[in-house]
Amino acid sequence: MSELLEFVNLSKTYDKRYYAVNHLNATIPKGKIIGLLGPNGSGKTTLIKMINGLLVPTEGAVLLGGLEPCPETKARIAYLPDRSYLDPHQKVEQILEFFGDFYENFSREKALNLLAGLGIDPSVKLSTLSKGNREKVQLILVMSRQADLYVLDEPIAGVDPAARDYILKTIIGNYNPEASVLISTHLISDIENVLDEVIFLRHGQLVLYTSVDNIREQHGKSVDAYFREVFAC
Amino acid sequence: MAWDLKSDRPIYAQLVEILQRQIVSGHYSPGERLPSVRELAEEAAVNPNTMQKAFAELERGGLIQTQRTNGRTVTENQELIEELRRKLAKQHVGVFLDKMQALGYTVPAIEGLLEETLREREVSI
Incomplete structure (x- = not known):
């Protein structure tokens, strides 16, 4: 299995003493859907921001195909942030154009197909859509890129269960065996059936990196139940 | 409708059992072509690699076969x-x-x- 993303002794401190990510070492292969799981404040979003070059590591490095974050890695990573950066006053079709201008690997056709499947009219403004539909539009934009790594920060938070199912189906349906998907969430039970592997983070450190079926085989319980046990307060 | 999967056992093992039941009950008949891994993964709402693993297990038992040109089919061995x-x-x-x-x-x-x-x-x- 060839490696795609590597964390080498990766650390990020805030205020020079608080470690948000603490000497993290891990290698993520191609062709996997991986859950990045941890309680609030465990470093998930800090880690994701370093992968995308939005934060600079204090120590160590994050490498995509051997490269530190740079325009080339950004072209190969499709990133769904935990909050929207789109202009709500723009029409969906204008946003598609915006994405097409920014990303060479964006398929407008694919995005239009996915929107049509949802019955979302591309000529409406983003601000007129429901919260659930806005989240779906953003996911569609990200999944319509032909990337090597998809990084989804809390893609299912704040949407109803049917929208969650749609989002998970979109992730499965657009899955490409050459790419990997990293999904951060704390809604584990909703998502664990689509995951190959899980990474547990606590205080910025790697607690566990294993497969979903390993946890079920070894502990006889779901990842969700095991998570509650490991992180019990 | 996603398949009904229990949370305390490996997912792939449950997929194997469900597919076995579907074959035994005639939902998929002998010699019939099965949907692709991706289609079934989407139907079951599971990871495609896990579905692939379940298919591999069924193949080892001879219940399904990979045809070079025609995807996967159910065995004709009644x-x-x-x-x-x-x-x-x-x-x-x-x-x-x-x-x-x-x-x-x-x-x-x-x-x-x-x-x-x-x-x-x-x-x-």
């Missing part, structure tokens, strides 16, 4: 399917007997109750 049907049925009977014995039934009492229930069913049909 004996193999019949054997599996019997094995699954025996498992059900085993579970039934365990539960009845846990309720305090002896073997003759179970037989009696079984016959009685079957008669009632015939009447109602």
Whole structure:
């Protein structure tokens, strides 16, 4: 299995003493859907921001195909942030154009197909859509890129269960065996059936990196139940 | 509709069982072409790699075959399917007997109750 993303002794401190990510070492292969799981404040979003070059590591490095974050890695990573950066006053079709201008690997056709499947009219403004539909539009934009790594920060938070199912189906349906998907969430039970592997983070450190079926085989319980046990307060 | 999967057992093992049931029950008939891994993964709402693993397991047992040109098909070996049907049925009977014995039934009492229930069913049909 060839490696795609590597964390080498990766650390990020805030205020020079608080470690948000603490000497993290891990290698993520191609062709996997991986859950990045941890309680609030465990470093998930800090880690994701370093992968995308939005934060600079204090120590160590994050490498995509051997490269530190740079325009080339950004072209190969499709990133769904935990909050929207789109202009709500723009029409969906204008946003598609915006994405097409920014990303060479964006398929407008694919995005239009996915929107049509949802019955979302591309000529409406983003601000007129429901919260659930806005989240779906953003996911569609990200999944319509032909990337090597998809990084989804809390893609299912704040949407109803049917929208969650749609989002998970979109992730499965657009899955490409050459790419990997990293999904951060704390809604584990909703998502664990689509995951190959899980990474547990606590205080910025790697607690566990294993497969979903390993946890079920070894502990006889779901990842969700095991998570509650490991992180019990 | 996503498949009904339990949370305390490996997912791939449950996929294997569901696919076996679908083949034994004739949902997929002998020689029939199966949907692709991706299609079934989407239907079941599971990871495609996990579905792939379940297919590999079924292939090892000979229940499905990979055709070079035609995707995957159910075996045409009726004996193999019949054997599996019997094995699954025996498992059900085993579970039934365990539960009845846990309720305090002896073997003759179970037989009696079984016959009685079957008669009632015939009447109602």
